[in-house]
Amino acid sequence: MSERLSVIQGDITHAKVDVIVNAANSSLMGGGGVDGAIHRAAGPALLAACEVIRRQQGDCQPGHAVITEAGNIPVKAVIHAVGPVWRGGEENEAELLEQTYRNSMDLAAANGYRTIAFPAISTGAYAFPKELAAKIAVDTVYRYIGLRPLPEEVVFVCFDDENTQIYQQLLAQL
Ligand code: AR6
Numbered sequence: 001m002s003e004r005l006s007v008i009q010g011d012i013t014h015a016k017v018d019v020i021v022n023a024a025n026s027s028l029m030g031g032g033g034v035d036g037a038i039h040r041a042a043g044p045a046l047l048a049a050c051e052v053i054r055r056q057q058g059d060c061q062p063g064h065a066v067i068t069e070a071g072n073i074p075v076k077a078v079i080h081a082v083g084p085v086w087r088g089g090e091e092n093e094a095e096l097l098e099q100t101y102r103n104s105m106d107l108a109a110a111n112g113y114r115t116i117a118f119p120a121i122s123t124g125a126y127a128f129p130k131e132l133a134a135k136i137a138v139d140t141v142y143r144y145i146g147l148r149p150l151p152e153e154v155v156f157v158c159f160d161d162e163n164t165q166i167y168q169q170l171l172a173q174l
Helices: 033-042 044-057 093-110 130-147 161-172
Strands: 005-009 019-024 065-068 077-082 115-118 153-158
Touching (some): 065 093, 077 093, 130 161
Parallel strands (some): 019 115
Antiparallel strands (some): 065 077
């Protein structure tokens, strides 16, 4: 099972997968970090697609995710997942982060996608402790793929050295 998970360091907009996950905010209207990078690479079609969803559904709450086209990024779709803001750990942050990963995997599976790439959701502007966030990400995804055939492969795309090392260690222990 662990051969279905991998880690690479780099920019998620270059990942060779069916679907990439964006660490979005509740407005779905773009932002900094990986959200900014994805919207820049995708072009205006991505924001337009997010606006359509926002008009239909309103805010996307932490723990939830929506799926759109990918504009100019050479993948089939983008899943916009809203992770929790870290507020010290007493506000259900861990459960919400787990939900964010599960809901993203559900959307990829429901659309028949075989390969998915995740950034380290909530570990930038949302200040989630990196070790804990990585443990939740790996455990949740590992459990998920043990129960379902899709997605077949999951790539964790880390931007910084610290996250890359943390994920490499966690995957080596599976
Ligand atoms: N590819 C992969 N990972 C990246 C990239 C990239 N191109 N750029 C940054 N990262 P963040 P959050 C890493 O702040 O904490 C936005 O403004 C980064 O090093 O992007 O979930 C949204 O609009 C970090 O490890 O997302 C929200 O308002 C990880 O991606 C808010 O930030 C997540 O950092 C969401 O905060």
